[in-house]
Amino acid sequence: MLKIISGKDVNKLDLKYIKAKGILSFELMEKAAEAFCEWYMKQFDRKKTIAIFCGIGNNGGDGLAIARMLFRQGYKICVFLYGDADNASSDFKSNLRILPSNIVTKHLNDFDLKKLETDIVIDALLGVGINKPLEGQLLGIVQYLSNLKAVKIAVDVPSGLPSDTVLEGEAFSADFTVSFQFPKLSLMFPEHGHNIGELVILDIGIDQSYFKEFESKQFYLEPEDIKIRHKKYHRASHKGDYGKVMLIGGSLGKVGAVYMASKGALRTGSGLVSAFVPKCGLNILQASLPEVMVEISNNEYIIDALPENMERFDAIGIGPGKGTDIKSAEVLQKLMSRYKKNIVIDADAINIIAQNEEIKDLIRDNMILTPHVMEFERLVGKCIDHTDRLKKAIDFCAVHKCILILKGPNTTICMPDGRMYFNSTGTKYLATGGTGDVLTGILTSFIGQGYSAENAAICGVYHHGLAGQLASVNKLHGTIATDIIDKIPETFYVLNHSAGNF
């Protein structure tokens, strides 16, 4: 996994690395530019015209190096400079000196942006060195470029975006943000979704040993983190080895939620999956999902009791489609106080907890809560922004000793000791009803298979996001939750047969 360190430490990290390797900072910049160009050349053909906007810091230095390299590969480049080159960073100056003279280079003071025609904009105006919100001419440039009809790519961070905090004012709006070595924290914030576009993280060779001295409990998941957590099964494994789990939920008109959670558990590899639903769910589930064993509550429409002998199950997931009526709340309370193994708590079960302090006090270290942002704010109160939300998530886990999965782009797994894992898989196409129910099924399944709650959370969130990516390749906005379930098995295949991030 990649440690996420603060923007102010990036410079120290670079220095440490170049000193240890005996190379120049210029050479590290070359590596960053090479990595960018390698990615760029896989995405775009040579016919497209490229305008590269460079500030006078090292982000601008990256931009100049990218311009040189792409130009040499036959791409059509025009460079636009902003700022006084006399005050530029030394690596910027070195790159400017060796910029091929036949690249058209203009200064933004002498150029009317309205005349700009380009297919691609590469933003290398400002990187993590930003020290105040954008203003004046630079703000105008960024605003103009953000609204341009072109493919927009930000180098390291969209210019104007602070690396660790929520944006004040405005920043560049990119279609792609290509960041080096690790994602800066602010790239994980939902507030910045329209600034970041698709996020790409490129390895520039600074391995994790160089990150050791930098304090951070925040990490970005990589495929290897999942693979090493996968349990191995042998040829004589039997269904008991793959766990016996139960999904509790459903109410009149919302039995589908339990269907999706149960099928999600089956597709993740559970040996035996049971569902506990109100009577109205019996026929629906039996007919639509014969692999699932169905037990029912006495009430026709809501869950008003718990299954007998709950300790039969290795893990229980509760919440999808459950409803928040008083009977249902009592059932949740009983489950949380009596069941000693792991419980995954989602959806309406979270909403019940949010309304009832007594039930909230029952949250313990065997529980995983999976709120989306709105559910989370019902639990802890309104948050000012994502920085505040993450802080409150950590406080919540510290108090209750539970794991909290804050869902959204880069879903964040928060641990009681303050560690946070940001997911690297997922897609905006997951934003459709029922996908959270699928996640509940996946998490419950992993725990049932003997994964620790922490490993289940890490693997579950990652596989779920990857299934979303695979399911949406051709379906895009038409992707639905059941498509994602069908892709879960493929996530194991893809993960085991490829290297690098997805």
Ligand SMILES: NC(=O)C1=CN([C@@H]2O[C@H](COP(=O)(O)OP(=O)(O)OC[C@H]3O[C@@H](n4cnc5c(N)ncnc54)[C@H](O)[C@@H]3O)[C@@H](O)[C@H]2O)[C@@H](O)CC1
């Ligand atoms: N390990 C890494 O992540 C690497 C990062 N590199 C690049 O180096 C960049 C950081 O370089 P720098 O530290 O030079 O930072 P920047 O390139 O962001 O430039 C900072 C400069 O901009 C000025 N400035 C800051 N805020 C401003 C504002 N609001 N309006 C106008 N001017 C402003 C500052 O006075 C300073 O001169 C990274 O973002 C990345 O692009 C690569 O070159 C090498 C490896």
Ligand SMILES: Nc1ncnc2c1ncn2[C@@H]1O[C@H](COP(=O)(O)OP(=O)(O)O)[C@@H](O)[C@H]1O
């Ligand atoms: N823009 C997005 N990018 C990535 N993942 C997303 C996005 N929007 C939603 N998701 C994911 O989709 C799932 C939605 O869960 P949830 O809101 O509980 O849906 P539901 O209640 O309909 O099942 C979560 O796993 C979340 O992380």
Ligand SMILES: [K+]
């Ligand atoms: K930038």
